[in-house]
Amino acid sequence: xxxxxxxxxxxxxxxxxxxxxxxxxxxxxxxxxxxxxxxxxxxxxxxxxxxxxxxxxxxxxxxxxxxxxxxxxxxxxxxxxxxxxxxxxxxxxxxxxxxxxxxxxxxxxxxxxxxxxxxxxxxxxxxxxxxxxxxxxxxxxxxxxxxxxxxxxxxxxxxxxxxxxxxxxxxxxxxxxxxxxxxxxxxxxxxxxxxxxxxxxxxxxxxxxxxxxxxxxxxxxxxxxxxxxxxxxxxxxxxxxxxxxxxxxxxxxxxxxxxxxxxxxxxxxxxxxxxxxxxxxxxxxxxxxxxxxxxxxxxxxxxxxxxxxxxxxxxxxxxxxxxxxxxxxxxx
Numbered sequence: 001x002x003x004x005x006x007x008x009x010x011x012x013x014x015x016x017x018x019x020x021x022x023x024x025x026x027x028x029x030x031x032x033x034x035x036x037x038x039x040x041x042x043x044x045x046x047x048x049x050x051x052x053x054x055x056x057x058x059x060x061x062x063x064x065x066x067x068x069x070x071x072x073x074x075x076x077x078x079x080x081x082x083x084x085x086x087x088x089x090x091x092x093x094x095x096x097x098x099x100x101x102x103x104x105x106x107x108x109x110x111x112x113x114x115x116x117x118x119x120x121x122x123x124x125x126x127x128x129x130x131x132x133x134x135x136x137x138x139x140x141x142x143x144x145x146x147x148x149x150x151x152x153x154x155x156x157x158x159x160x161x162x163x164x165x166x167x168x169x170x171x172x173x174x175x176x177x178x179x180x181x182x183x184x185x186x187x188x189x190x191x192x193x194x195x196x197x198x199x200x201x202x203x204x205x206x207x208x209x210x211x212x213x214x215x216x217x218x219x220x221x222x223x224x225x226x227x228x229x230x231x232x233x234x235x236x237x238x239x240x241x242x243x244x245x246x247x248x249x250x251x252x253x254x255x256x257x258x259x260x261x262x263x264x265x266x267x268x269x270x271x272x273x274x275x276x277x278x279x280x281x282x283x284x285x286x287x288x289x290x291x292x293x294x295x296x297x298x299x300x301x302x303x304x305x306x307x308x309x310x311x312x313x314x315x316x317x318x319x320x321x322x323x324x325x326x327x328x329x330x331x332x
Contacts, residue, residue, distance in 0.1 A: 050118045054101055054129065055094035055136070062317075063188045064090035066212065069320050070192030072327045073204060073271060084147040085195035089156050089188055091140030096160045099133045102126055103168050107234040113227055148195035155194055159187035175224065175237040182216035207265035214262050215316050218255035221248070222295075222309040226302050249299035256292050256312065260285035263319055277326045281319060288315045 067089040071082045101108070101119050105126065108114035118124035137160065145153040167181030186209035193205050221239060224231055225248065228238045239248055263285050265271075267278045292308040295301075 050123050054098045054118055054124065054132065056097035056100075060090060060093045060097055063093040065320065066185075066188040067192035067195070069324055070189035070194075070198075070205070070208070071196045072192075072324055073208065074193040074196035074198030074202075076327065078328050081147075082192075082196065085144050085152060086192060088140045088143030088145075088147065089152075089191050089195075091136050091143065092156050092160055093140075093188065095133045095136030095140060096163050098129055098136065099164050100168055102129045102133065103164065107172075107236070110234040111227070111230040113230050144191070144195065149197070151200065152191050152195035155187055155191035155200075159184055159191065162187065171236055173237070175239045175241065178217055178220040178224075182213050182220075185212040185216040186210070188212075203269045204271045207262075207269040207271055210265065211259070211262045211319075212316075214255065214259045215312065218252050218259065219309065219312055221252045221255070222305050222312070225252075226305050226309065245300035246296075249295045252308075253292060253296050256308070257289055259312070259315075260288050266319075266323065272323055272326055274326055277322060280322055284315055284318055284322075288312065 064086055067086045068082060071086060072078055075082070101117060104114075105117075105119040108117050109120035114120065119126065119129060141153060141157060144156050163181070163184045167177060167184060170177035170181065189208055189212055190200060190205060193202075194200060198205060224238055225240070228240055231238050232240075243251065263281050266281060272278060272281070288311060291311045294304050295308045298304045
């Protein structure tokens with residue numbers, strides 16, 4: 001779940017790494033911070049950037065948004081009461097992200113995509129990272145429990161444990177770890193839903209949970225293919241070990257089609273009751289399928305994979321915002 005929804009920024013990052021990924025890495029272990037890097041720590045901007053990198057703000061922001069999505073769906077409106085429990089879920093996800101940095105600090109130092117993160121460079125020490133994990137996890141957990149309910153806390157903690165204790169170690173064992181690991185994508189929505197007092201057996205929750213679960217699989221498979229050299233350099237198994245380029249492209253596209261079809265559950269389970277919103281959801285699904293179909297025609301082309309990766313994220317973000325805006329407009 002290490003991704004961005006910002007198109008131009010991500011493309012420049014992709015292009016920079018593409019020039020490096022097939023070549024050798026200049027270091028084979030944790031990088032020592034340079035004098036210039038250390039001196040930049042005097043800048044509050046540099047400190048903020050290091051913190052935002054540690055908490056993987058692009059990912060955790062979307063986790064918080066997913067929790068808000070679940071809360072709004074369960075409450076069927078927007079309320080000031082949602083702020084603290086959603087923020088608590090966000091803090092827990094930030095703690096989980098920092099712990100992931102700590103867990104993968106050695107492999108991060110071996111990958112072009114991650115060797116400039118705060119821990120591999122030495123800008124932040126492992127001890128400091130663990131202290132930050134403790135502060136974020138405890139404060140987030142307490143906030144969820146004190147402002148919502150025990151069910152929301154259990155689901156939030158389950159996301160924390162599933163990501164760090166199950167998915168992260170499993171990535172080093174099998175390239176298929178993302179399939180059970182994708183459960184993490186659904187848990188923030190479920191936690192937000194529970195925080196609003198919704199039943200976890202509600203068909204609407206099941207529909208949106210399946211949607212967020214399915215999204216994670218093609219999302220990560222494309223990412224793994226784009227950075228395959230980097231993952232293999234760091235010792236992670238990749239799907240190229242099991243499938244040829246064409247087969248992998250077809251399987252990934254199949255998951256994208258399933259994701260698009262899953263969004264139709266929003267209509268059948270009455271997540272939305274607006275003909276205009278229903279129509280736009282169908283149109284967005286069609287746009288996604290048509291827009292990502294080139295990954296089959298150009299299997300193995302990383303630029304095509306990058307475009308598909310971005311389209312998937314834009315699609316999920318658009319559907320999420322569309323449903324949330326629908327609920328907000330109903331509220332007003």
